[in-house]
Amino acid sequence: MLGCVIHGQGDLRVAELPVPEPGPGQALVAVRYGGVCGSDLHYWRHGGVGDFRLREPMVLGHEVVGTVVEYGPGASGPATGTAVAVHPATPCGVCPECSNGRRNVCRDTRYLGSAARHPHVQGGFAARVVVPCEQVRALPDGLELRRAALAEPLSVALHAVRRAGEVAGRHVLVTGAGPIGCLVVAAAKAAGAAHVTVTDLLPEALEYARIAGAGTVVRADDPDDAGWPGEVEVAIEASGVAAGLDTCLRRVRRGGVVVQLGMLPPGQSPFAGNLVVSREIELRGAFRFDTEFDEALALLAVEPAFDGLVSAVVPVGDAESAFGLAADRSRSCKVLLDFTSAP
Numbered sequence: 001m002l003g004c005v006i007h008g009q010g011d012l013r014v015a016e017l018p019v020p021e022p023g024p025g026q027a028l029v030a031v032r033y034g035g036v037c038g039s040d041l042h043y044w045r046h047g048g049v050g051d052f053r054l055r056e057p058m059v060l061g062h063e064v065v066g067t068v069v070e071y072g073p074g075a076s077g078p079a080t081g082t083a084v085a086v087h088p089a090t091p092c093g094v095c096p097e098c099s100n101g102r103r104n105v106c107r108d109t110r111y112l113g114s115a116a117r118h119p120h121v122q123g124g125f126a127a128r129v130v131v132p133c134e135q136v137r138a139l140p141d142g143l144e145l146r147r148a149a150l151a152e153p154l155s156v157a158l159h160a161v162r163r164a165g166e167v168a169g170r171h172v173l174v175t176g177a178g179p180i181g182c183l184v185v186a187a188a189k190a191a192g193a194a195h196v197t198v199t200d201l202l203p204e205a206l207e208y209a210r211i212a213g214a215g216t217v218v219r220a221d222d223p224d225d226a227g228w229p230g231e232v233e234v235a236i237e238a239s240g241v242a243a244g245l246d247t248c249l250r251r252v253r254r255g256g257v258v259v260q261l262g263m264l265p266p267g268q269s270p271f272a273g274n275l276v277v278s279r280e281i282e283l284r285g286a287f288r289f290d291t292e293f294d295e296a297l298a299l300l301a302v303e304p305a306f307d308g309l310v311s312a313v314v315p316v317g318d319a320e321s322a323f324g325l326a327a328d329r330s331r332s333c334k335v336l337l338d339f340t341s342a343p
Contacts, residue, residue: 003126004034004319004337007057009047014319017059020130022072027133029086033149033313034125034337035063036326038178038240039263040113044323050263052115061125062088062112063152065145066339071133078138085151086124087135087293088112104159104288111288125316127339137294140301147300147307149336150183154296154306157183159289160261161191164234168192173232175220175247176239176262177205179334182309184236184261185212190299197229199247200239208333211308220247231256236286238262242269254279261286309333315340 003017022028040060042049065085068078078084091098091106098106112131113123124131139148157180161167172193174184177200185196189212198209199220206217218227220243233256235248240262248258249272258281276283300306311332314322316339326335 001127002316002339003059004061004316005057006043006054006060008054010044012044012060012320012323014317017126019128022070022075022130024073025075025133026072026130027075027077027136028069028071029064029066029084029129029131029136030069031064031066031124031127031129031339032145033065034061034339035149035153036322036335036337037061037063037153038180041323041327043115045327048115048266051266054115054120055118056120058113058115058120059122059124059126060113061123061337062114063149064088064112064124064129065139065148065151068136069128075133077133077136083139083145083148084136085139085148085293085297086112086129086131087137088124088152089288089290090132090135104290125319125337127316137297140297143297143301146310146313146336147304148297150300150306150309150334151293151296153180153334154183154187154300155289155292156180156261156286157187158292158295158299160184160236160238160259160286161187162292163284163286164236164257164259167234169194170233171195171197171229173229173235173248173251174198174209174214175235175237175244176200177202177209177217178238178329179309180261181238182208182212182333184238185209185214186299186303186306188236189213197227197232199244202329204330205333208309208311211305213305220244233257235259236261240264242271245269245271249275249281249283252279252281255281257282257284259284259286310336312336313338
């Protein structure tokens, strides 16, 4: 079967891989679509994401949907042929974080397509993938696979909004209008936010934010843009750059909440720490998700506007061009790999 394997910085290969067989408690899924995530792009462009560095070849991908092929011994789930989404995380279930309901920060989790541990956890960008059967979710009625491919990144956005606390009736600022930032807009609106302002450097990206439901969009490099809010109750940093965090800290009101969602570069990042003190700003991190995956599927099933965030579907054989397109935010939002023709 065909799969997308990253060997190092700039070294992405579409390769023939052995077809896996499901073991005890596992499901074999025929992958239809795989969404190219910002972390996939970081592995491709930089050889790592944040502090997680490649140490061996790794199949990329954790945003995958498809159909059930078969189950291994003792496993059960949606009937074979059922359209499903794959939850990419396998928490250990026994660490203090798992025991306290924080499975998304499990200290020994396995996450598809992640170099956070060694040996790396191979990902889902392959024509067939084996996962624990409890991570397979049947799609709600009316939800097609193409839109369902947004379930994983939407789950990330839903978790970030949850970390922000109460957003209903509030003005939310989102810095960064990439795929995750746009989905944060949608998640905030679904949670009842009264108004969402989004900042970015690219006008094309800001148009996708409008599709997602942003009430105001602002050029981040234009201090005179009339759309800049005086202050907001909640700010969510989704760009992954220190300048975005600085904007959030300076625009949130005293006693407000800032959520750092974007993965900052490895090492130390400067930030306006004095504002955290003098304004008693609550700075919270948001990492991945847990039960939000099922909420994401339910939301996708009832909101066709999400279709507008899928900007391209590319055959897996052209994976490198798909990655190049996904990396160019002036031309794309969410790019999907199509494994339909993959053997």
